[in-house]
Amino acid sequence: MGHWVNGEWPWYVAGPLIGLFVPALLIVGNKMFGISGNLRHLCAAIAPGKVEHFRYDWRRTGLWNLLFLAGVLVGGFLAFHFGGSHGIAISPETKATLARLGIHDFSGVAPRELFTWNALLTLRGFVSVVIGGFLVGFGTAYAGGCTSGHAISGLADFQLPSLIAVAGFFAGGLAATYLILPFLIGGS
């Protein structure tokens, strides 16, 4: 029992559990599983300005999803506090690869060399957090979905737009991994 609260779940448990959020949301309220729409709802709620894209009734269309997102925050908090912080048991090859790039702190869920407030003042920390965050927000809005909406909901429904989007996710991810990160992490 303790293992299920504390430890890392095997992929064949974690994957199907994530997949079950698609039918769960449909059965509860005919809603499609997708997280990134919340970024749009938050823009509409906080600062719609004169932008037509943000001028709609976000409470009616998006409040359910914003509450789901608030739950994600709480769920992350609960999992962290009941499980404590563990290092992530990545493969020795990945550890070696990252160590060559200059990542040496493997104790947290994300490397402290990049993801602390102090690191934000370094080029690599700023690009990882601020530029990376911007690209996540812009890209998911442009593509109309993220890993949940396209890679899981969309692919499960055999939708071609989602397949194109997921190909893009990997093209972009590989480009950043091989063309940007080695210079970014090693160079500052």
Added chain:
Amino acid sequence: MTQTAFSQFQGRGAEGTDAPAVRPVFLAIYFILGIAFGFVLTRSEVLSWFRIQEMFHFQSFRMYGIIGSAVVTAAISLAVLKRLRLKSATGEIISVPPKQLGSGIRYAAGGTIFGLGWALTGACPGPLVALIGNGVSVMIAALISALFGTWIYGWIRPRLPH
């Protein structure tokens, strides 16, 4: 008018135009489901920058196994739900509207831009929020930046190819 734009964006025709207000009891259910999702994102470790790097370096089957089995589970569930023609607890007939393909540029370009951000932050939008819950508080800055990115998209949207 904006409702029409919204439904095109979401690919949900009926919901955009005459979505019924969601009752508080259902809002509570969505909140609880979100808690479960945040828990799963943490325990599965898909929110970890290290796991994302392991995936993009093709050094472990784990992330592919998780995403693949999630898609298979969701696909089987969708096929069953469609065949049974069930109604949701809120009384709507369960339906999955198709996304508009258009030129496809938005999916290729937007997807690639998101992919760059996914590898840099090591997080997609759900994990970004779950990481804040996990105590990686600098992700608040990433989230604000993501909101800014979404806002800029909305602003220049009329001039972008879709």
